[in-house]
């Protein structure tokens with residue numbers, strides 16, 4: 001097992017009485033862009049918690065809304081009875097979502113959003129009398145959470161092999177990492193659209209009339225920050241349309257302003273049938289996810305329930321009042337306080353500074369879309385991820401900057417409130433860490 005002192009330590013399952021105080025890595029407080037560590041240091045949180053605290057930690061608006069909610073209504077079910085906040089929040093989300101996506105299914109996490117979206121996609125086809133469509137297509141190197149649906153469509157071999165066999169009839173598109181390298185952030189790679197045509201190849205293999213849905217992260221996050229080639233998502237949309245297949249965007253990371261627009265769908269100009277969200281929805285203050293869907297998808301499965309095809313899905317905490325209160329205040333911060341606009345405004349400077357790291361010894365690639373970035377490093381001979389872990393460790397120890405290593409890539413997704421001086425601190429700390437870990 002990994003040493004608890006390592007930044008990469010995986011603490012779960014938690015063991016009581018572990019001598020956790022020995023680790024300086026424990027976070028005991030937070031404020032704005034910063035975390036307070038157990039050893040008294042304050043570090044700049046350049047990953048926004050776990051890609052979720054987009055508005056900064058303990059945002060006053062969000063904290064106040066949660067405190068106020070607790071004194072009024074603690075819990076109400078979303079089955080047979082309900083409460084107003086969930087409807088108001090659904091309305092707010094529909095207003096933010098691409099046109100025509102006016103229905104919302106509340107969950108408690110990204111994993112639940114993914115499994116919910118996959119189930120909605122299957123229910124949609126069955127409600128339309130198209131029971132032959134059961135296949136789901138994901139993509140290699142995709143992360144869609146840890147539910148059985150999510151690991152089935154996800155592209156992480158380790159997750160699939162440990163728990164398989166998983167969902168029946170799942171297949172995966174090739175990833176686009178080779179094309180993403182050295183290309184996107186100075187203009188989307190013009191080449192690479194043929195990677196989307198791999199979908200046609202898969203469909204030829206499987207018979208398109210058996211395929212229910214295709215799910216992709218518009219920009220893959222946890223597997224190394226992989227922007228799509230230019231036209232890739234649009235091409236997927238066209239192919240799905242041609243064959244009556246639903247397209248799902250997993251926007252658990254890219255949603256709510258991370259790329260400078262409400263959703264990645266807006267940035268890339270492609271509207272999927274379903275969007276999965278979580279993380280930034282409540283700014284990390286309390287667990288919540290949501291699946292947004294097009295009217296037609298919703299109407300079909302609602303109609304289906306009349307004919308006995310029921311979605312029969314939902315969680316005890318779907319639309320929890322406290323989460324709704326947090327989410328509404330978070331959306332206020334994004335829209336009324338202009339944080340999404342701020343994300344877009346800071347992105348060019350962030351990009352410019354990050355790209356000064358390109359070409360340093362050991363740096364394979366620098367990629368970003370908006371305030372989502374990855375610096376891919378040459379792995380050490382010791383194994384995959386070792387160099388990136390050392391750089392991350394260095395950044396927090398020497399530079400006071402918390403970053404995340406995902407495989408061989410250093411991931412950055414800072415809160416939208418960061419200023420130029422914070423960008424400078426992040427990049428300076430990375431530059432020093434890269435220099436000191438060079439071999």
Ligand code: PMP
Pocket residue numbers: 108109110111112114143144145146217221222250251252253278279
């Ligand atoms: N989908 C994507 C794209 C994600 O990045 C994540 C989390 N990193 C998930 C799903 C799963 O979310 P959660 O951990 O909230 O279940």
